[in-house]
Amino acid sequence: MDAIKNFIDNYLIWMSLPQFTKTDIFEILIIAFALYHIILWVKNTKAWVIVKGIIVLLIFSLIASILHLNVILWIFKNTISVSIVAVVIVFQPELRKALEQLGRKNLVSSIIQFEDSKDKNEKFSDKIISEIVRATFELAKTKTGALIVIERNIILSEYERTGIQIDSIISSQLLINIFEHNTPLHDGAVILRENRIAAATCYLPLSDNMQLSKDLGTRHRAGIGISEETDAVTIIVSEETGKVSVAESGRLIRNIDGDYLKTKLQDMKKKTTEVKGIKLWKGRRGNEKKAD
Structure with missing residues (x-):
């Protein structure tokens, strides 16, 4: 009996799910909403081409890890800090525009009519x-x-x-x-x-x-x-x-x-004056013509 208990504790413990609360679900929804809009923003800018290049490098590093290509992994490990700074510099115009768009959302004024x-x-x-x-x-x-x-x-x-x-x-x-x-x-x-x-x-x-x-x-x-x-x-x-x-x-x-x-x-x-709630999804209206 003890052997079975030890087996469950050592090998099947990963199958037990943590207890979810309402706060956890709310946090997951917020993170999913934020990730969705970040991906949508990146895809609609010229930064998407650079992101695809970064994804290719990550896939290449994963392959190097699987094949134990130690020299390549060492290069990735020692250049990651420089790469983060480089990404911030390259994406500076897009990041600035994203912050400007975030500041224009006016979440308070969308709920309270002034x-x-x-x-x-x-x-x-x-x-x-x-x-x-x-x-x-x-x-x-x-x-x-x-x-x-x-x-x-x-x-x-x-x-x-x-x-x-x-x-x-x-x-x-x-x-x-x-x-x-x-x-x-x-x-x-x-x-x-x-x-x-x-x-x-x-x-x-x-x-x-x-x-x-x-x-x-x-x-x-x-x-x-x-x-x-x-x-x-x-x-x-x-x-x-x-x-x-x-x-x-x-x-x-x-x-x-x-x-x-x-x-x-x-x-x-x-x-400009309608009292609106916070919308999680904004679709295209039926009478909108397709943009070039």
């Missing part, structure tokens, strides 16, 4: 949306290039300072006039804040996304770039084709019509 956001929603009325849509497609008819940035929760003051302050009520006539060829304000982006045109001729950061279509020019890359670094929604009118596109959260939706743009802006207005 009066400031409510006031913004009231100022960004359906009339303002109609004025923006009308101006956008009037510019598209004449193939007049335009870049309209709509500020949301993140203040765009640093980009506003690169242009000329206007501080005027939004109207389709004024937007069309700003982007008219051979006028002092036509070059650069217009920033809209609440129900006003804050500034024109503003310079925006260009996206470094390597997966973007090669036929996209500087205007489109600037529109995507500002949407990657902030929560702004950007409307782009192509000077070459007259097509209208929308950039949000680093995604570009091309060749949209007036109805789609109006619906997009109305959805954006609702998102």
Whole structure:
């Protein structure tokens, strides 16, 4: 009997599962959620190519361990500390962007509705949306290039300072006039804040996304770039084709019509004030067009 007990204690103890509590399950869910979003973030950046290279090296080190290739294992062991520092240096732009995105999540404001956001929603009325849509497609008819940035929760003051302050009520006539060829304000982006045109001729950061279509020019890359670094929604009118596109959260939706743009802006207005819980999964809406 003692022999059986010793056998169980020595060889079958690994089969006994530890006791799980609600706290353990909660921790597992948090870690799984974090790992999922880390993998998703890495896969959507150019860092994914480097990660694949690291995975190949790890597989090679595993094979070396199985085959007892001691010299190769010694090299891996003595270079791992240097490699960690090298990975941090190589991934520095991606890590910085990830921290910026984490800071933009606004988990508290997604649960608690503040009066400031409510006031913004009231100022960004359906009339303002109609004025923006009308101006956008009037510019598209004449193939007049335009870049309209709509500020949301993140203040765009640093980009506003690169242009000329206007501080005027939004109207389709004024937007069309700003982007008219051979006028002092036509070059650069217009920033809209609440129900006003804050500034024109503003310079925006260009996206470094390597997966973007090669036929996209500087205007489109600037529109995507500002949407990657902030929560702004950007409307782009192509000077070459007259097509209208929308950039949000680093995604570009091309060749949209007036109805789609109006619906997009109305959805954006609702998102600024709706009391929302924390979502663990965010799928693509059915009416979203596929981005290039």
